[in-house]
Amino acid sequence: MRALPVALRALLAQLAALAAAAPLAAVLGQSAAWTPGLPGLAIMAGIAAATLGHVLRLPPWWLPMQLLFLPAVVAASTLHLPAWLYFAAFAVLLSFYWSAFRTRVPLYLSGREAWDRLLAQLPAAGAFRFIDLGSGLGGLPLYLAGQRPDGEYCGVEVAPAPWLISRLRAWRAGGCVRFLRTDYARLDLSAFDVAFVFLSPAAMPDIWRKAASEMREGAMLFSLAFPVPGVPPDLVLEGESGAGHALYGWRMRRDIFPAAAQDFRHSVESFR
Secondary structure (H helix, E strand, O other), X not given: OOOOOHHHHHHHXXXXXXXXXXXXXXXXXXXOOOOOHHHHXXXXXXXXXXXXXXXXXXXXXXXXXXXXXXXXXXXXXXXOOOHHHHHXXXXXXXXXXXXXXXXXXXXXXXXXXXXHHHHOOOOOOOOEEEEEEOOOOOHHHHHHHXXXXXXXXXXXXXXXXXXXXXXXXXXXXXXXXXXXXXXXXHOOHHHOOEEEEOOOHHXXXXXXXXXXXXXXXXXEEEEEOOOOOOOOOOEEEEEOOEEEEEEEXXXXXXXXXXXXXXXXXXXXXXXX
């Protein structure tokens, strides 16, 4: 079951919960003084969907969505809002979470505390190139560019709304950062001295293989909150928020995953 995509497992949990909640509500209505009604049915189905989601090993951030989805649908139906408003809300959400179902990476936003920790790790002197893989609203590369204008900065974001916001912010700042709307898997990281990610545990193995195969010796890969499974970091910086928001760093060496790196390079070339 874990081989199924996360979105499909979530859908199966919702359908199974609804199928189980309906007959249970009917039995309760006949054998007890309390009649669940549509709101009660939605709440029961939400609890069942969250429980099934846990059994199906959905990522933790999916469980609140599983719990609240059907109750939210029932609550929204009582507002009698025009249909176009629901479509507009869906379109806005889709523009921000364009690829979340495929990549299993929600929109995470890092904060100033993490930015300052990363700022202290940038190369001390000379020109360097920095890339933020999954740059969201563009706050980090814009902040670093303001603090260290001697570097070249690039942000990569696949969701259209965050990318557009980033482009507008960069334009207002004078074009000091270049933002690309593309999948980071299509990029060549060999030109960058520092790469940063704040994605999800699901993405870290692929990020590591890509960095190990493409980044030059001595370059640095940083990840906020999520380490690479099975690969001890060369640097761990914990902030005020504790270990849950630690900054992990790995310095690239040619002896890192030589066989895996070569295989990964071939797979990327064949994909292109």
